[in-house]
Amino acid sequence: MKTDYHIHTIVSDAIIIPDEIFPVAAELGISEISITDHDAVGAYFHFHDDLFARARHFGLQLITGVELDSEFDGVEIHILGYHFDLSHGELTxxxxxxxxxxxxxxxxxxxxxxxxxxxxxxxxxxxxxxxxxxxxxxxxxxxxxxxxxxxxxxxxxxxxxxxIHPAVTVPKPACAEMIRLIRAAGGTAVLAHPGYYIKEHRLSLDRLLTELIPAGLSGLEVEYRYRGTSPEFPTLADEEVMIRYLRDEARRHGLWTTSGSDAHRLVELRTFHTSPATSSPSKRNQ
Ligand SMILES: [Zn+2]
Ligand SMILES: [Zn+2]
Known part of the structure; x- marks a missing residue:
């Protein structure tokens, strides 16, 4: 089954809307999809009365999603949340x-x-x-x-x-706190693009998992646009080494593994799911 659990819209830092994403996702053969805007779930409300029905119209199963900013050892960490209650009071x-x-x-x-x-x-x-x-x-x-x-x-x-030094600061809560919030809303928490923290910020995955699994982390985003998002992955081989490592770690800790384009534009959605030179999940077959 082809899935994409990480897509942004105009609700946060992308320019696309669900009605542009759905037909392309269907055309690419994706069957399950999640929209994961930064600290926002407006995509599920702003464009259609029932976005889930709209997705089904294109043969897509849509699951609720969000990408929350958080912090660990001074590094900005993104936690993806899925299957939560969109109208949960504390999360809202x-x-x-x-x-x-x-x-x-x-x-x-x-x-x-x-x-x-x-x-x-x-x-x-x-x-x-x-x-x-x-x-x-x-x-x-x-x-x-x-x-x-x-x-x-x-x-x-x-x-x-x-x-530029703005007077207002936006506090970044601890990772564990954001995992707790997603779970309180009935959802599942996944660590977004782990290769980025490991390579760019030299963060130890071991340290992260030692703290985040007891806090309720359920999965790792293993397949994503490595080379489109980080100079630390110049070749497909670099990407494949990281994917193997993350898969092994996920298996060792009993974590779910996910795949997401982290697309902000339609071309990124297409590239992730079709280009032979990208981490297309269908080509790796686990
Ligand atoms: Zn992110
Ligand atoms: Zn993202």
Missing amino acids: AYLHHVQDLRRQRVTDQIHQINEHFGYEIIRAAKVFAPHRDTVMSPHLVHALLDSGHFTEYRPAARWIKDH
Whole structure:
């Protein structure tokens, strides 16, 4: 069964909407899908009265999903949540609180960036797009890239970090706390793109799992767009070594393994599921 448990929409830092995702996913032969926006579940409410029925119309089984920001040893960690109650009180209150803080922070950041350049290099209306619940730093980075002042993502993101100091901070809860919240809402928690923390931040998977499994972690995202998202995986061979390692660790700890494109654009969805040079789960056969 072909699945994709990690897709973003305009509700957070992507530009696509479910009605664009569903037909492409169906065409790619995917049968089960989850939309996992950053700290938001608005995709399940904003576009259709019953998004699950809409997905079934395309032959897709849609499961509830979210990607929560958290922190472990000073590193930003993303926890994916699935199969939870979309209207759970504590989770809803948490998401609204974080979204509100992010709005305040980004408003201040846009103001400071525009002051710095002396003109409206970033238009607030573009960042605060309709249906967007989570405004976040990639929106600012893309606006700077569009302006032509920067040509690459990472230097632009670095510039914002070094030069812009918003008054509002958005606290990152501990990983274990976000796992607890997902479980409280009846869901299952999965560690997103673990290869990123291991390679880029030199975080020990052992240390992570020692703390997160007792906290209720149920799975590892083993298949994702390694080379599209990190320079630490320059070749397919690098990616395959990591996948084997994660699979072995998942088996050793009795964890579920998942596959997700982490697509922010349709082309990324297509690439993940069709390109021979990418981690297409159908080609690996476990
Ligand atoms: Zn992520
Ligand atoms: Zn993601």
